[in-house]
Amino acid sequence: MKNQIKFVQGNEACVEAALYAGLDFFAGYPITPSTEIAEHMAVRLPQIGGRFLQMEDEIASLCAIIGASLTGNKVMTATSGPGFSLMQEALGYAIMTEIPCVIVNVQRGGPSTGLPTHASQGDINQARWGTHGDHAIIALTASNHQDLFDITVEAFNLAETYRTPVILMLDEITGHMRERLHIPKPGKIPIVSRLKTSVKQGVDYHPYLPREDGRLPMSDFGGIHRYNVTGLFHDMWGFPTDNPQIVHGLLRHLLDKIGNNVHLIAKYKEYYLEDATTILVSYGSSARSALHLVNNRRNRGERLGLLELQTLWPFPYGIVREKCANARHVLVVEMNMGQILREVKIAVEDPEKVFLANRIDGMFITPTDIRNILRLIQGKGV
Amino acid sequence: MEKCRIVMSGSGGQGVITASVILAEAAVIFEGLIAVQSQAYGPEARGGAARSDVIISDSEIHFPKVTQPNVLVCLTQTAYNKFFPIIRPGGLLLTDTRYVTTERKVDAKQIELPMYNQVMEKIGNPVVLNICMLGALISLRNIVKPESILKILEERLPANSIQMNRNALELGISLGENLK
Numbered sequence: 001m002k003n004q005i006k007f008v009q010g011n012e013a014c015v016e017a018a019l020y021a022g023l024d025f026f027a028g029y030p031i032t033p034s035t036e037i038a039e040h041m042a043v044r045l046p047q048i049g050g051r052f053l054q055m056e057d058e059i060a061s062l063c064a065i066i067g068a069s070l071t072g073n074k075v076m077t078a079t080s081g082p083g084f085s086l087m088q089e090a091l092g093y094a095i096m097t098e099i100p101c102v103i104v105n106v107q108r109g110g111p112s113t114g115l116p117t118h119a120s121q122g123d124i125n126q127a128r129w130g131t132h133g134d135h136a137i138i139a140l141t142a143s144n145h146q147d148l149f150d151i152t153v154e155a156f157n158l159a160e161t162y163r164t165p166v167i168l169m170l171d172e173i174t175g176h177m178r179e180r181l182h183i184p185k186p187g188k189i190p191i192v193s194r195l196k197t198s199v200k201q202g203v204d205y206h207p208y209l210p211r212e213d214g215r216l217p218m219s220d221f222g223g224i225h226r227y228n229v230t231g232l233f234h235d236m237w238g239f240p241t242d243n244p245q246i247v248h249g250l251l252r253h254l255l256d257k258i259g260n261n262v263h264l265i266a267k268y269k270e271y272y273l274e275d276a277t278t279i280l281v282s283y284g285s286s287a288r289s290a291l292h293l294v295n296n297r298r299n300r301g302e303r304l305g306l307l308e309l310q311t312l313w314p315f316p317y318g319i320v321r322e323k324c325a326n327a328r329h330v331l332v333v334e335m336n337m338g339q340i341l342r343e344v345k346i347a348v349e350d351p352e353k354v355f356l357a358n359r360i361d362g363m364f365i366t367p368t369d370i371r372n373i374l375r376l377i378q379g380k381g382v
Numbered sequence: 383m384e385k386c387r388i389v390m391s392g393s394g395g396q397g398v399i400t401a402s403v404i405l406a407e408a409a410v411i412f413e414g415l416i417a418v419q420s421q422a423y424g425p426e427a428r429g430g431a432a433r434s435d436v437i438i439s440d441s442e443i444h445f446p447k448v449t450q451p452n453v454l455v456c457l458t459q460t461a462y463n464k465f466f467p468i469i470r471p472g473g474l475l476l477t478d479t480r481y482v483t484t485e486r487k488v489d490a491k492q493i494e495l496p497m498y499n500q501v502m503e504k505i506g507n508p509v510v511l512n513i514c515m516l517g518a519l520i521s522l523r524n525i526v527k528p529e530s531i532l533k534i535l536e537e538r539l540p541a542n543s544i545q546m547n548r549n550a551l552e553l554g555i556s557l558g559e560n561l562k
Contacts, residue, residue, distance in 0.1 A: 007407040007417070117423055177446050178403060178419040180410050292445035367445055 006181045010174040011036035013145040013181045014078075014104060015044055017152030020183070022191055024073035027053040027064035029083060032116040033172040034106035037078035058083035062090035062103065069099050070229065072194060072220035074156060078104035081123050082113055084130070091165055092131035093231045095254065098208075098216060100159035100194070102152075104168040106175040109362045118362030119172040121284055124339040127167045128313050134251060136258035138265060139167040139313040143287040145181040148174060150189060151267070151310055157192040158265060162257050163216055169312060171335070173285035173364055194218060199225070208250075209236035214257050258314055266316035269308040270323065272298060276305025278374065279324050280357075281344055282333035283309040286365055290333045293367040293374075304374075312340065320347035329377055330354045333370055386525055387448040388436040390515075391465050392457030392481075394423060395432075397512030402434035404534050405516060405526065409438045412530035418446040431460060438525060453523060454490075455515060456482055474523060476515070493522065495557050501550060510550035517554020521562075528555060 006016075015037055018026075026045055030038045038054070045052045051068075055061040058079050065075035079087065084105045094101055107123045109115025123130075127139040138158050142148040148170070155166040197217035199205040201224040210216050219225040228238035233247045241247070258265065271294055273279065282290040287308040297304045307323050309316065324330050324344075330353055332341040338356045345351035357373040359365040372382045388405070390398040399421050406417035417438045424430040435448040452473040456462035462482045469475055471489040480498040497514045501507070513535070520526060528551060535547050 005411060007403075007410045173420065173446070176421065178406065179443075179446075180416065288444045288446065295444070364447055366447065366449065368449075 004183050004185075006183065007178055008145065008181050009036055009176055009178050010145055010148055010170060011078075011106065011176070012040050013148050014152050014168070014170065014175075015040040016181070016183055017149040018076050018102070018156070019044060019048060019050075020149070020186070020189070020191075021153045021156035022074045022193070023050060023076055023156070025051050025053075025065060025068040025075045026077065027055050027061045027068070027075075028077045028079065029055050029058050029061050031058075031080045031083050033108055033175045034078045034080050034083075034104060034170075036175070037104060037106070041078075058086040059090060062087040062094070062101075065101050066090060066094050066097075066099050069101050070097075070218075070221040072196075072218075072223070074100075074160075074194070076102040076104065076156075078106065080106050080108045080116075081110040081120075081126075084123060084126065088126075088130045088132075092133060092135065094165040095131065095135045095137065096231050097229050098163040098254075099165075099229075100163055101165050102155045102159055102168060103165055104170060107169065107171040115362045117172065119285065119335060119364050120360070120362065121169075121171055121286065121335040121339070122360075124169065124312060124334075124336060127169055134255065136164075136255050137167065137313050138162065138164060138258060138311070139169050140267070140311055141169040141284040142310055143174065143284055143291075143308060145174075145179050147269075147310070149181060149183070153189050153191070154267065157190070160192040160194055161215075162261070163218070164258065167313075169284065171285050173288075177285075196220075197225075201225070206236040207238045208234060210253060214253070262314045262316060262318070265311055265314060266319055267310040268316065268319060269310065270306070271308070272303075272305040273307060273323055274305075275303055276327060277303045278305070278329045278331065278378070279327040280304065280306045280331050280333050280370070281309065281320065281324070281340070282306065283312060283340065286333045286335055289365050289367050289370060293370050296367065297371075309340070315343045315347070317343070317347040320344055321349065324348050328353065329374075331357050331370070331374060331377065333357045333365065335359050335365055385437060385439040385443075386453065386523070387451045387470070388438070388453040388455070388525075389433060389448050389451040389465060389468070390436070390455040390457075391431065391433045391461035392455075393432060393460070394430045396457050397509070398432050398455070398457060399423070399434045401512035401516050402436045404513075404531060404538070405519075406436045406438065408526045408530035408534045412533055413526050415440055415526075416443055418443045420446045431458075431464065433461070433465070453519065453525075455519065457511070457515065459483065476519060476522070478511075478515070493518075493561065497554065497557065500553055500557060504553055505546060505549055507546060510547055513547045513550040514554035514557070517551040517556075518558040519554070521555040521558030
């Protein structure tokens with residue numbers, strides 16, 4: 001049993017979870033603070049018969065995994081802000097062509113090369129709107145290694161279920177911090193396999209004709225069916241078209257397959273919300289400081305609660321509205337200028353009661369930072 | 383057990399981060415404790431200030447950073463000058479006599495050990511200074527058992543360097559014991 005308990009960095013927990021989820025292929029270009037993902041992957045993936053490829057840059061990395069996915073593999077790449085910027089074009093291509101893949105962004109300070117070794121959560125909106133055109137996206141995060149393991153497996157499951165890129169938004173703190181990880185037995189967490197077409201060889205296969213439930217069974221590219229894949233708007237054969245009806249239908253399909261399933265996709269954790277008069281909303285490493293403060297103040301009788309978001313996109317507006325309905329104050333804790341704050345303000349009925357507790361200097365936000373802002377909004381002074 | 387909050391500091395390449403990881407891993411894997419380790423460092427691979435924070439406890443740890451350590455280790459003058467004011471009153475401040483000249487009295491148990499000199503004299507390789515420091519630390523404060531550290535060293539290190547590290551650990555323990 002000893003080997004099932006590990007003391008590892010979040011980046012390594014992410015690698016182990018990807019392998020657990022059935023990863024076959026990883027292509028990447030190392031960048032701080034995500035480097036350990038490539039490093040461990042280069043050791044671990046070949047051990048189980050997978051392939052690791054170090055690419056010339058991040059553009060090629062995402063393109064390589066998209067190609068590998070289309071041939072029937074479960075795939076992943078990992079990067080940080082500067083690399084994630086380079087990936088935006090191929091990200092849009094994977095969305096348009098509906099090719100499952102998982103992209104990890106271990107966030108560091110930005111913009112540009114920014115602060116390589118320090119903490120930030122500044123790429124949350126880039127994950128949502130970084131690539132051009134109307135589109136839907138799934139982005140997940142976690143605050144501790146055990147949750148990170150589960151969420152990484154979930155990222156692969158959602159990528160397969162919805163045939164979409166899924167972005168895992170880690171940060172320097174969760175990526176580099178070491179803590180205990182228990183690796184579950186195989187089968188403990190359900191794994192979603194690739195939905196493959198039952199259309200036989202020699203029979204017409206329509207790669208982009210959704211079934212009644214909206215899902216598109218895949219055929220391994222280079223296998224028994226010949227078909228076209230393009231980033232242009234395309235018909236059910238995969239060939240380019242500008243037919244307004246088909247264009248409209250495809251875009252609606254891309255938006256609705258995720259937008260109509262927010263209730264199935266959204267994951268969150270809640271602490272002491274039942275009677276909370278002040279609710280902290282947080283995610284990723286910031287949620288650790290928020291939870292520390294909440295536990296601390298609860299011991300002193302303060303009615304403080306925490307809503308920890310694990311699904312950032314699609315944003316769970318309904319859940320946030322419902323959970324925060326009775327709170328007098330809502331304090332969003334994040335390490336950026338209010339990227340999730342904006343969504344929380346949209347979600348709640350009374351946006352005037354929503355405030356921001358943040359830090360943007362590369363330093364990890366502390367429970368004291370949050371407490372000081374809390375006192376200010378409660379009119380108690382610091 | 384009361385939460386043990388440790389800050390190990392020095393220059394990049396001295397092995398303070400490695401030492402702190404070994405300590406925390408020993409606590410988690412062989413002593414059933416909960417531990418979190420995190421670090422702060424600049425972009426350089428060697429030189430620059432390195433700082434590693436470790437919290438060891440028997441209950442869940444959420445905030446992983448240490449603001450006021452009850453154990454502070456400084457292996458360079460720069461690290462000492464920067465961090466000595468943050469020590470928790472009544473804590474333990476461990477420094478190396480070759481690298482650090484202590485300037486002020488702090489409200490803590492101040493221990494200055496000739497770890498570097500002893501390592502060079504008895505073992506002859508500065509690479510194990512960090513393990514000697516770990517030995518001194520666990521003999522001054524019963525954080526984990528020496529056997530737990532040894533087991534981690536045996537798992538992580540190539541066979542031909544285990545004996546040297548074991549010697550360094552024992553050297554550190556004896557330096558600490560002499561003060562008791």
